[in-house]
Amino acid sequence: xxxxxxxLLVALFTSLAAxxxxxxxxxxxxxxxxxxxxxxxxxxxxxxxxIEVKILDLPAAQILERLxxxxxxPAADVWWGGVAADFQRAEHEGLLAPxxxxxxTALPPGGFSPNGFWHALYRTPAVLMYNxxxxxxxxxxxxxxxxxxxxxxxxxVIRDVRPSGTMKTIFSSIVWREWKRNNDPEAGFHWLAKLxxxxxxxxxxxxxxxxxxMGQNELCIAPWNMPDVFLQRDINKLPFEFVIPxxxxxxxxxxxxxxxxxxxxxxxxxxxxxxxxxxxxxxxxKYNRLPARTDLPKERLxxxxxxxEFKPLDVDWNEVQRYQDAWIDIWYRTIKSDELPGGGxxxxxxxxLAIGAVAVALGLIVRKRREDQxxxxxx
Numbered sequence: 001x002x003x004x005x006x007x008l009l010v011a012l013f014t015s016l017a018a019x020x021x022x023x024x025x026x027x028x029x030x031x032x033x034x035x036x037x038x039x040x041x042x043x044x045x046x047x048x049x050x051i052e053v054k055i056l057d058l059p060a061a062q063i064l065e066r067l068x069x070x071x072x073x074p075a076a077d078v079w080w081g082g083v084a085a086d087f088q089r090a091e092h093e094g095l096l097a098p099x100x101x102x103x104x105t106a107l108p109p110g111g112f113s114p115n116g117f118w119h120a121l122y123r124t125p126a127v128l129m130y131n132x133x134x135x136x137x138x139x140x141x142x143x144x145x146x147x148x149x150x151x152x153x154x155x156x157v158i159r160d161v162r163p164s165g166t167m168k169t170i171f172s173s174i175v176w177r178e179w180k181r182n183n184d185p186e187a188g189f190h191w192l193a194k195l196x197x198x199x200x201x202x203x204x205x206x207x208x209x210x211x212x213x214m215g216q217n218e219l220c221i222a223p224w225n226m227p228d229v230f231l232q233r234d235i236n237k238l239p240f241e242f243v244i245p246x247x248x249x250x251x252x253x254x255x256x257x258x259x260x261x262x263x264x265x266x267x268x269x270x271x272x273x274x275x276x277x278x279x280x281x282x283x284x285x286k287y288n289r290l291p292a293r294t295d296l297p298k299e300r301l302x303x304x305x306x307x308x309e310f311k312p313l314d315v316d317w318n319e320v321q322r323y324q325d326a327w328i329d330i331w332y333r334t335i336k337s338d339e340l341p342g343g344g345x346x347x348x349x350x351x352x353l354a355i356g357a358v359a360v361a362l363g364l365i366v367r368k369r370r371e372d373q374x375x376x377x378x379x
Contacts, residue, residue: 026266030080031060074260077267083165085321088120097257106295110248120252120292127242134220154200172324173249230288250312
């Protein structure tokens with residue numbers, strides 16, 4: 001009788017735990033902002049009565065670290081949004097579960113994991129965001145290189161790079177571009193050092209960046225991503241516009257299932273829902289999200305997307321992924337300082353001396369990569 005009572009109590013507590021843990025739920029980690037997340041939650045729940053969507057809004061660069069910390073006991077079912085490089089790392093570390101949706105064949109090259117672990121949902125062109133109350137459209141630089149001209153000294157605000165998926169992607173793409181253009185890996189860091197000299201302020205988070213651009217100061221322009229400029233302009237009514245500069249990187253913005261998530265079937269349902277034709281068109285119309293899929297009916301896209309013509313920077317994202325963390329670390333340690341040179345300070349001589357060590361550091365990184373590949377080849 002005692003054993004039977006214990007068994008009944010265990011069953012009771014198990015059922016109660018399941019009820020309170022939300023078996024009819026799906027847990028999503030996303031950096032897409034509360035507005036889009038709130039709409040997609042409501043639309044999914046209307047289409048799937050009884051399943052509750054729980055979305056945790058996080059900076060893109062923090063989601064991978066959270067998944068690593070939770071690897072032994074995953075709390076999320078879906079990772080919705082970020083940079084492809086982080087999804088590639090997560091795949092290699094066993095943090096993602098494979099799921100190949102039917103529409104994956106409509107993605108362009110580089111827009112999906114060959115093994116089916118992640119797939120691009122949107123493309124996110126990098127742009128130059130500006131305050132139209134401070135700057136006229138014709139005054140905005142048409143190229144990245146124009147940001148380095150003396151007239152922009154002290155007028156640029158940059159979102160702190162290390163916690164930002166957007167800024168890590170922009171900076172690492174520039175380093176890659178300069179490396180290939182000059183056949184010199186150090187060239188990209190010289191470019192970033194010149195940008196640092198023109199920078200008037202670094203913002204700890206996007207909200208701080210918006211406030212700096214709105215303030216009574218010279219700050220008027222910032223490298224950023226296109227969808228967020230639309231969001232701040234159209235939803236939050238801020239006086240922001242953008243220009244897509246020449247050679248703008250347009251990275252893929254993926255989604256994936258989390259390995260070992262608590263609600264795997266609901267995770268698949270959510271993934272298929274947000275990537276469906278109707279929901280991609282909804283996100284395109286209301287939130288100006290540029291779909292990665294190439295099979296959507298063009299006549300149903302917003303007018304500006306139909307007419308959008310730009311040639312994105314041809315980036316080897318696999319190569320960028322290999323070196324991105326090291327490049328951002330080098331930038332932080334050897335270029336960025338606590339001084340804000342655009343605000344009147346002078347660059348540290350130590351910064352310029354440190355840049356001389358960049359080539360050595362990159363050489364060590366490349367050599368280590370080759371040694372690892374050679375070692376794998378012998379196994």
